[in-house]
Amino acid sequence: MKALISPNYYFDKAIFAEEQEQIFAKSWFFVGFVSDLANPNDFITVEVSGTPVVIQNFKGVIKAFKNVCSHRFSIIQTEKSGNRPFVCPYHGWAYNEFGLPTGIPKKPYFEFTDEEFECLKLVQYDVEICGSLLFIKLIKDDTSLAKFFGSYYSYIEEMSNAFGELVDVNEMLIDANWKIVVENTLESYHVNLIHKDSFRKLGTSGLDFEFVQKHSSWNTGLKFEEEDPAVKLIHKPYKDRPYTIKGYKHTIIFPNILISTTYGISFNLSVVTPVNENTSLFRSFVFVTKKNNEKAKSALEDAYETSLKEFNRTVFAEDKFICEKVQMGAKHTSHQGELSEEETRVCKFQENYKALMSTI
């Protein structure tokens, strides 16, 4: 069938601006892991749809605010992450967990009525947790995270709660529109050529797709099943684990989060953040499963983690290469694009995308 998105959707500035408003400002947006904010005063900062946001632990309670001081507009938390009281670095206004500047240096120099003081309150955003994942939403509406995930909620919760040691964080800028990067991960049609010596060797295949709300998954067996003696040996340390699946599962949390797992032993969570219409920030986190025992890490596990890291980096470098070629080509075509049955999840992604972008 014909693709639902015309090539200009991948490089048009006005469309990019519309996406920021219609999709990213309205959707639940992944900002990090619960472990990032484990201690009081831990914070992370992100930009969602162009808006600077800080998510901070206030004595155990996680809150999200617009990261802009009400005094004279400085950014309040200036680092990507850290541990620091919620105090503006410019003149020292300190904000409480409700976003009110309850600590103003030399306060008698200001004269605020109660009403004026209330107006200094920072804009607050919804923040919710599912398993080990933290999400925020800029728009005030009645879509809870549970509603957003639908029947996927418990699956995402259970799976992400199984994330154990963080083996690798891979950050790279890709010279391609965010949808090209996301769509690349939603089909296995490219595996034979692009991942000839890497992902292809896993022996994934088939069209076992599931669709839940705007999200979707692909389930596939692998060439080496867990019963294979060599696989059995590598998997032995992880035998006693909290989350198990057969083979490989790849999931998109619409619009830009991709989570995959192999046997529930290794996990990859990737975030594709739009930078501009031609560039995306790709961040990928590799985990091994938690273990239900306290055994010290073996040399075999070390070797497995190293190979996991290298494997993921190789595969994503291969995808980066081809996504950048697609971005170049999209600017020089009059074709709409074609989608095969193997690209059904791309089709669904485009359908969901277009439904939100119906004004253009």
Ligand code: FES
């Ligand atoms: S701008 Fe923040 S305290 Fe002055």
Ligand SMILES: [Fe+2]
């Ligand atoms: Fe790929």
